[in-house]
Amino acid sequence: MRISFETMQATFSGILLKExxxxxxARQCAAIFAENSRDGVYTHGLNRFPGFIEMIRLKLVNGDAxxxxxxxxxxIEQWNGNLAPGMLNAQFCMNRAxxxxxxxGIGCVALRNTNHWMRGGTYGWQAVNEGCIGICFTNTIxxxxxxxxxxxxxxxxxxxxxxxRKEGDVVLDMAMSQYSVGKLMQYQSNNExxxxxxxxxxxxxxxxxxxxxxxxKRLLPVGFWKGSGLSLMLDLLVTILSQGNPTQNISxxxxxxxxxxxxxxxxxxNNEISNQLADQIIAYTKSSxxxxxxxxxxxxxxxxxxxxNRNLKxxxxxxxxxxxxxxxx
Amino acid sequence: MRISFETMQATFSGILLKExxxxxxARQCAAIFAENSRDGVYTHGLNRFPGFIEMIRLKLVNGDAxxxxxxxxxxIEQWNGNLAPGMLNAQFCMNRAxxxxxxxGIGCVALRNTNHWMRGGTYGWQAVNEGCIGICFTNTIxxxxxxxxxxxxxxxxxxxxxxxRKEGDVVLDMAMSQYSVGKLMQYQSNNExxxxxxxxxxxxxxxxxxxxxxxxKRLLPVGFWKGSGLSLMLDLLVTILSQGNPTQNISxxxxxxxxxxxxxxxxxxNNEISNQLADQIIAYTKSSxxxxxxxxxxxxxxxxxxxxNRNLKxxxxxxxxxxxxxxxx
Numbered sequence: 001m002r003i004s005f006e007t008m009q010a011t012f013s014g015i016l017l018k019e020x021x022x023x024x025x026a027r028q029c030a031a032i033f034a035e036n037s038r039d040g041v042y043t044h045g046l047n048r049f050p051g052f053i054e055m056i057r058l059k060l061v062n063g064d065a066x067x068x069x070x071x072x073x074x075x076i077e078q079w080n081g082n083l084a085p086g087m088l089n090a091q092f093c094m095n096r097a098x099x100x101x102x103x104x105g106i107g108c109v110a111l112r113n114t115n116h117w118m119r120g121g122t123y124g125w126q127a128v129n130e131g132c133i134g135i136c137f138t139n140t141i142x143x144x145x146x147x148x149x150x151x152x153x154x155x156x157x158x159x160x161x162x163x164x165r166k167e168g169d170v171v172l173d174m175a176m177s178q179y180s181v182g183k184l185m186q187y188q189s190n191n192e193x194x195x196x197x198x199x200x201x202x203x204x205x206x207x208x209x210x211x212x213x214x215x216x217k218r219l220l221p222v223g224f225w226k227g228s229g230l231s232l233m234l235d236l237l238v239t240i241l242s243q244g245n246p247t248q249n250i251s252x253x254x255x256x257x258x259x260x261x262x263x264x265x266x267x268x269x270n271n272e273i274s275n276q277l278a279d280q281i282i283a284y285t286k287s288s289x290x291x292x293x294x295x296x297x298x299x300x301x302x303x304x305x306x307x308x309n310r311n312l313k314x315x316x317x318x319x320x321x322x323x324x325x326x327x328x329x
Numbered sequence: 330m331r332i333s334f335e336t337m338q339a340t341f342s343g344i345l346l347k348e349x350x351x352x353x354x355a356r357q358c359a360a361i362f363a364e365n366s367r368d369g370v371y372t373h374g375l376n377r378f379p380g381f382i383e384m385i386r387l388k389l390v391n392g393d394a395x396x397x398x399x400x401x402x403x404x405i406e407q408w409n410g411n412l413a414p415g416m417l418n419a420q421f422c423m424n425r426a427x428x429x430x431x432x433x434g435i436g437c438v439a440l441r442n443t444n445h446w447m448r449g450g451t452y453g454w455q456a457v458n459e460g461c462i463g464i465c466f467t468n469t470i471x472x473x474x475x476x477x478x479x480x481x482x483x484x485x486x487x488x489x490x491x492x493x494r495k496e497g498d499v500v501l502d503m504a505m506s507q508y509s510v511g512k513l514m515q516y517q518s519n520n521e522x523x524x525x526x527x528x529x530x531x532x533x534x535x536x537x538x539x540x541x542x543x544x545x546k547r548l549l550p551v552g553f554w555k556g557s558g559l560s561l562m563l564d565l566l567v568t569i570l571s572q573g574n575p576t577q578n579i580s581x582x583x584x585x586x587x588x589x590x591x592x593x594x595x596x597x598x599n600n601e602i603s604n605q606l607a608d609q610i611i612a613y614t615k616s617s618x619x620x621x622x623x624x625x626x627x628x629x630x631x632x633x634x635x636x637x638n639r640n641l642k643x644x645x646x647x648x649x650x651x652x653x654x655x656x657x658x
Binding site for chain 1: 400401402403404405407430432433434435437462474475476477478479480481482483488490492499501503507525533551552553555556558559561562564565566568569570572575576577595596597598599602603606607609610613614615616617618619620621624625626627628629
C-alpha cells in the first residue's frame, strides 16, 4: 500500500492539531515525519509517529515549549530545548548554525534538554539545502556496552556529516552501532536475520537476531573498540558543549528524553571549486571495480535521493497496520 | 633494549641537523618522534624516523619550508603547508586553531599541501594540554576499497578527537580502517596474525595476514559500509575546506605527500563543570560489568598515559635493528 506525501503530511498534521499543536508547529512536525518516510527512513517516519504522540501524552515532549538561548561561549551558542519536540529544536539549532556560518564561516550551536530528533539526516539535508556543510550529533539512552564491557553504558549516538553537491548532496547519517535501532526494529518486524552480527544476546554471544539484541541492550559498536571510543567522545562533546545530560542521566529514566546535541555548519569558501572537488571525489570513488557486478558503489545519500524520487512519484509504501492505527488517532 | 627519552630525542635531533634542519626545527621534529615512541606509538616514532629522512632526501619533505596563510573564509583560516615537515605544519595549525578558540570559542584551520603528521594523537594532546578540545583529521594515499568495491579509492583518513580532563585527558586517535597502517606493519614485523579480519588478500578473501592486506591495498573499513562512508566524508571535508589535494591526487604519486588536513579547537565554556561532566561519563562507562575479568574497560588515551609513564621511568623499548640503523645515519 502506498500513500501520497501530501496525504501523509495532512494526516499527521491533523492529529497534531488535535494534540494541541499550533498550526505552524503541526505542519512543521508533520512535514519532517512525512519527509522521513518519503526518503525511505520509515522507522523514523510513519512507523515512529504513534510513539511520538505517546511521548506528548506522557508530557515528556512539550508541544508548547520553545528553545531559549542560555549563554554564549564566544561564537558558540548554548540553547535549552525545554523538552520541545526534538525535530523542531534540531531544525531551529541547525538553522542558527547555518546563519552563524554564513556570517562567520563556521557556526556551532549546542543544545541541551531536547528530545529525539528522529532521522538525524534531516538536519544534514537542511544544511546542504542552504549550500552549507552540516555536522551534527546527539547522545541517546544507553544501548551499547563499552568495548570490554557487558552492560549498556554508551548510546549509539548518531553522527551526521553533510556536504553540498549540485549533482547530488552527500549526506552520511550513521549510528555508532553496526545497525541503528531503527534498522534493528525493521529487521525484527520483518522477521529477518541480520546479514552480519549486530550485537550480543542475553548470554553474551554475538547474534544476528534483532530481537535478541534489542532486548539485551547490547548493540555492537561499529568496528568494535573504535565505535565504542567514538561514541564515548560524542557523548563527551555534546554534554560538555551543551552542559546538558550525559547518557547516564538519560538512561536513569525509562523513556529517552532530555538529551544533548551539537550542530555545526561551515560555509564553503568557494561553491564552484567545492563542487568540482566533490564531483572529483565521488567519481574517483565510483571508479573502483565492483565486488558484485550487480551492486554499484553508492555514496552516502545517493540511495536517499533515488528512494525520494520514487516515493514522490509512486507514493510512500506504508505498513498497513501502522497506517490504520494512525488514521484512527 | 630500552633507550631514554633524552637519548632518543638527541639522536634524532643530531641527524636532522646533518640533514640541514635549523636547530629549532630539528629539536621540534625530534621531540615529536621521541614522544610518539615514548607514548607507545612506535610505528610513528623511532620505526618511522628512517622513512622520514628518506622523504627529506627525496625532496618530498622540505625542511626549510614554512606554512603560509592563503586566505580566510570568515573565521576559518586556509594555510598552505608548502611541503614542510607534516608534524611541524600540523603543530602550527593546531596552535592557530587553539588561539582562535581562545578568542572566539571555536577555531578552524584548513591545511593543504602538507605531509604525513605521523601520530595524529600528537595534535589532540597538544589541544588538551592547552585546556581545549581538539578535533583533527587528514586524508591519505588510497588504501581502502569503498564499500562494494575492489580497488583502493579511499584513504583510511585518521580522525582525532581530544577532550581535556584533569584526571587523564581523553584522546581518541582512530584510522577509518579496522587496523591502522602502523598497526598492520607492527603485526607484520612481529609475524603475528591479526585478532580479527583486517582487510582482503589479493583474491578478495577476508584475511588476518597483515602482509597480504598491506600488499593488496584493501584494508577493511571500520564497520564495513560505515567506515567507508565516514572516510569519504573526511576526504570531502579536508579537500573542500583546504582546497587541497583529495585522495585521488595523492594516490597518483608513488609516495604520499601533499595531503590535506583540518584542525578544529573548541574552548570549554566552564572548565570546572566540563571536568565534572567528563569524570561522570568516564566513571559511568567504567561501571559496566567486564566481558573478561582480567581486562578492564579503558577510555581512549588511558593506555597512552600508562605507557608514557612506564617508558619515561624504564626507557623506551626499541627494535634494535632500527635503533642501530638510526645510530649509523
